[in-house]
Amino acid sequence: MTETRKTTYREALNEGLREALQQDERVFLMGEDVGHYGGCFAVSKGLLEEFGPERIRDTPLSESTFTGAGIGAALGGMRPIVEIMTVNFSLLALDQIMNNAATYLHMSGGLFNVPLVIRMATGGGKQLAAQHSHSLEGWYAHIPGIKVLCPATMEDARGMLWPALLDPDPVLIFEPAVLYPMEGTLPEKPTPVAIEGAKVLHQGKDLSLISYGSSLHKSLAAAEQLAGEGIAAEVIDLRCLRPLDDTTIIGSVSKTHRALIVDEGWRSGSLSAEISARIMEQAFYQLDAPVERVCSAEVPMPYAKHLEEAALPQVETIVATARRMLNG
Amino acid sequence: MADFCMPSLGADMTSGLLVAWRVEAGDKVEHGQIIAEIETAKGLFEVEVFEDGVVEQLLIEPGEDQIPVGTPLAKIVADGDVVTKPDAAAEPEGRQKVSPVARRRAAELGVDLTQLKGSGADGVIQLADVEAVAGAAESPAKAAPTARKITPSAEGMRQAIAAAMSRSNSEIPHYYLATEIDMSRAQQFLAEQNKQRSIKERLLPVVLPLKAVAVALQKVPQLNGYYVDGQLQQREQVNIGFTVSLRNGGLLTPALQGVEQMSIDQLMAALNDLIGRTRAGKLRGSELTSAGITVTSLGDLGVQSVFGVIYPPQVALIGLGKIVERAWAENGALSARPVLSATLAADHRASDGLLGAKFLDAFGRALQQPEAL
């Protein structure tokens, strides 16, 4: 049996960063408050002291500028990690991400790759209100030319960064802010993880719960509750939002004949809509009930705790929807 | 347009059972009208709508249990906005509903779908229906929904109370104050009143303290309200939650609404009506959620003082004990007086002892002028 140890999602990310910085001199981290302050969510705490200001760089409050600088450094042979505080602020850098990072390989006729990693916090649940709490990773999953990852487990938080840096093209890593204090265990000796493919975290035959990020944990809790009622739900962690792992999704739905997608994004035009469409395209004749979705309410994320909770997908809603899908 | 949602009938409620609709699709409804019966761990309640309009659609069938708070139960549209929809029952010629996998499996097994009745929602024929007929059912039949109970179990209520009170004790920093009040004037007033009254119109002793609570709350409004998200939300109307014990065990604290506006007679009538309906299981949803303070009177059982646990999100609870004759010194003379021990349990986040003391003082003074109540 492998030895395990206790840690948090935040510490796991910190370890991943340290390992990357130790392994490759070309790797450096830059972003708002990543150095002296230790990161807005304390993910890069202690790194400035260990690796110095050349490699842990505090930037001005200008997402477009430092993301652009990251793209330039990547083109120049470095392996930059750019941290953007939250996905809401990343919209200031959307032009750089979309029109430069994702497009350069194509525009240069295949001459220039952009080996850049951009990390950012996403999602609600921390009472940070409507300008810091949205789940816009589904928008980025729309863009060809980049990979979009969302680690929800300790292993992925610890392990996704290094393979992302090895990838020759831009990779975006979304860290659900609500998961930072989550506790869990890691093997004493970290094992490498892949940055493609979904994972079945819980086997079941009656219904597929397809989810990622913080919604994954709600889906797992729902599956446990449903098990008590005799409903065996299969839970899929998407892990990688672009490209989507059709094989795992379709394989599961072909077994359970029912799919419920849990996505913290807004329903209209969401990643859940894309997954639903793919199931319809590839597994229509496997379906025993319409595909259903549990998403966030289509409102700016409220600040008040009870309203925020009401706006986000919750275990009870997932359980009730699953129950309805099975019992009619 | 608005959704009529599963209401939250108290801090301890997370889901409910829709027992019955009192309206049908197409019915006009108005603010305050009772449109549904909801059962919770605490019993059966009549629930009002707070919209004027027309019921466009009932979304949930009666009998569905464990509907989470906030789940839309019906759609209410403004009168005039009603979209007339073709009556579903009027189109029996429509295509038979068969799930895609059931249709495919039926073709493989040679099952005639027109002979089948579906078990899914809206009679959809599902995989299990096809396989059951073909004798090829591999998946075990799903458990039939269990029959529901109408009477709330004493256990369920116990659990609900346990949850709310545990939350109260862990979240609310309580402080307690107690005082003794000379009730001779109040009792004399009551005796005189009741002498003139027929038995049906007689006042119960508790109405005077209840009214005195309302008077005192107008002087110290900080104890009337909710503590939510780190802030006190003060109430203007005085709605007093009155603890009513139930014979099968457990208790409810429905609200006497607008006590500050009531005469003593109106309050007595309201109390009669409320206790009767509480024990008959005919409370309205709003009566369970509107109280800004709770009064618990245990004097009937000979209890001297009551130290209560606040019902969240309220910020105070008044406990009333038994009125007992005591030696009472006043103006240098000793006499026997009927004395009421009154206590205040209050939320220290919302108020301080000084304020609580002011409240008890105002409460005691109000009882010295019963004719003014």
Added chain:
Amino acid sequence: MNTDEIKQQIFNGLIDIAPEVELDELDPNENLREELDIDSYDFLSLLIGLNESLGVEIPETDYEKLVSLTDLVAYLAAKLDESR
């Protein structure tokens, strides 16, 4: 009206208030309100019911005489005699 009939009227009122109690097993000399676990509201309801069914006025000052079932029966019987 004899005492058995009066007792029956009292039981009729109590059935609504304390439906689960076996009234036949009630100790007639014990404190009625404690035995039945009823509060002042229930007690007033009982007296209102007896006022309606028997036509007996019961002033509040007499409440303290009405402790046990025996007390109540005797009181009502005396009142009914008076009014005859």
